[in-house]
Amino acid sequence: MKKYLYIPFLISSLSFAQELNLQQAKKIFDLPTHCISIEYPNKLGNVLGSENDLKTPKQIRPIFYGCFDWHSSVHGFWSIIKLMKDYPELDVNNKIRNQLNQLITRDNVTVEMSFFNDKNNKSFERTYGWAWLLQLQMELNSWKDEDAIKWSKNLQPLSDLIINRYEEYLPKLVYPIRTGTHDNTAFGLSLAIDYARAVNNKSFEKIITDNAIRLYQKDESCNIAFEPSGSDFLSPCLEEALIMSKVKNKHDYKSWLKNFLPQLLKNDFNLQPGVVSDRTDGHLVHLDGLNFSRATALYQIQNKLPDLKYLNKVADNHLNYSLNNITNDDYMGSHWLGTFALYALTNKNR
Known part of the structure; x- marks a missing residue:
């Protein structure tokens, strides 16, 4: 097992940090593009209502089935979209673009939504995965690209469902969740309000602001x-x-x-x-x-x-x-x- 030693005086002596450039972008781009179609290992995290719910990750989540779990797949897609938009040379042969065209379809979004509407899983990914889904939608909305416009329209119904879940949940949250992991309320609100402002959804923004x-x-x-x-x-x-x-x-x-x-x-x-x-x-x-x-x-x-x-x-x-x-x-x-x-x-x- 490799050990990674921490040397305080070296860390504190650094006065600069790397900038995002093409080399760094490619390094990051290779990570989610490698795993968005890797189905296993997989941490499903869902509640089974009956034996009929025993399905593969890809069957219940035909878009976001890779990268170990649903939220990692979602924010992996965000990374891919963000980097393809800013660094088009990362996908000059359109390999990833073609893959996204196969994944972000209306039919696949319908299946993803049916899982969120299952009575046993209505709190699934609350609110960490919800927030990253909205970040992905925000990134797609801001990309003036023919395919991205199509993906954005296809994904919007799921994003709208997530907004409804926020609006139902936040007034019932008497106390914030203050963990350092997925359930942290502040993190989810922070990503969500960025989306609300980007799409000029004043009512959603007000709900987040008031509850924060x-x-x-x-x-x-x-x-x-x-x-x-x-x-x-x-x-x-x-x-x-x-x-x-x-x-x-x-x-x-x-x-x-x-x-x-x-x-x-x-x-x-x-x-x-x-x-x-x-x-x-x-x-x-x-x-x-x-x-x-x-x-x-x-x-x-x-x-x-x-x-x-x-x-x-x-x-x-x-x-x-x-x-x-x-x-x-x-x-x-x-x-x-x-x-x-x-x-x-x-x-x-x-």
């Missing part, structure tokens, strides 16, 4: 010293700080942040990257994802409060720690980490 403020407005003194837990890929403190940056104006946000996470307002703020001891372990490798998601949050918070330029250095340190370790050597990391790296790089370059 209801859930988080009174929070204070988040103890980031307790982070991370052993398999986190999200920071509960930073994800909450991020969603609140999206629903408050600059002045009110800074006042709220002073009570919630005052360390961020001090120019000596520092946060060491999460240490990954074994990248073949599907849970331990989550900490690479944590480094990427922390970087994303810090970049976006700094965009909200431009005076906090030192946050970019902390973000860069996290990005640098894990970026060079994104490879296809082991499936436990390769099937999903590329997306989190791409999302961080995208936010760095904004």
Whole structure:
């Protein structure tokens, strides 16, 4: 088993992070394009109502059956679309484009929707997978490409269903879920509000804004010293700080942040990257994802409060720690980490 040692003074001495370029884009692109049609191993995560529900992943999820689980497949598609749009030379022979044409069809979307409408699975992927589906829809909507327009129209009914699920669920959520993994409420809200604003869905945006403020407005003194837990890929403190940056104006946000996470307002703020001891372990490798998601949050918070330029250095340190370790050597990391790296790089370059 390979061990990956963490050397604090080397990490803290780095003052730059890699930029998203064609070489980096190809490295990330190869990961989801490799696995979107790999059906096994697969973590289904669904509830069986009877023996009639014993089906293969591809039978119940004819689009998003690859990359180990549904949400990883969905955000793998997001990565593919994002990179094909920005770097068309990655698919000059149209191999991936032709594959997407076979997958994102009306008939396949209908099957995917029937699974979400099954009475035993109406909370499936709430809200992590929901949020990534909306990010995929948002990316397709913004691509003025003949095939992308068709894929967008085909996928829209499933996205509309997800929005309805959000609207039903959020008012019933008395307390936010503050984990460092998939169920984290703030992370799902953050991705969802980006979609709402991109498509100018004011009612959906208002639901997210109102509920975010209801859930988080009174929070204070988040103890980031307790982070991370052993398999986190999200920071509960930073994800909450991020969603609140999206629903408050600059002045009110800074006042709220002073009570919630005052360390961020001090120019000596520092946060060491999460240490990954074994990248073949599907849970331990989550900490690479944590480094990427922390970087994303810090970049976006700094965009909200431009005076906090030192946050970019902390973000860069996290990005640098894990970026060079994104490879296809082991499936436990390769099937999903590329997306989190791409999302961080995208936010760095904004």
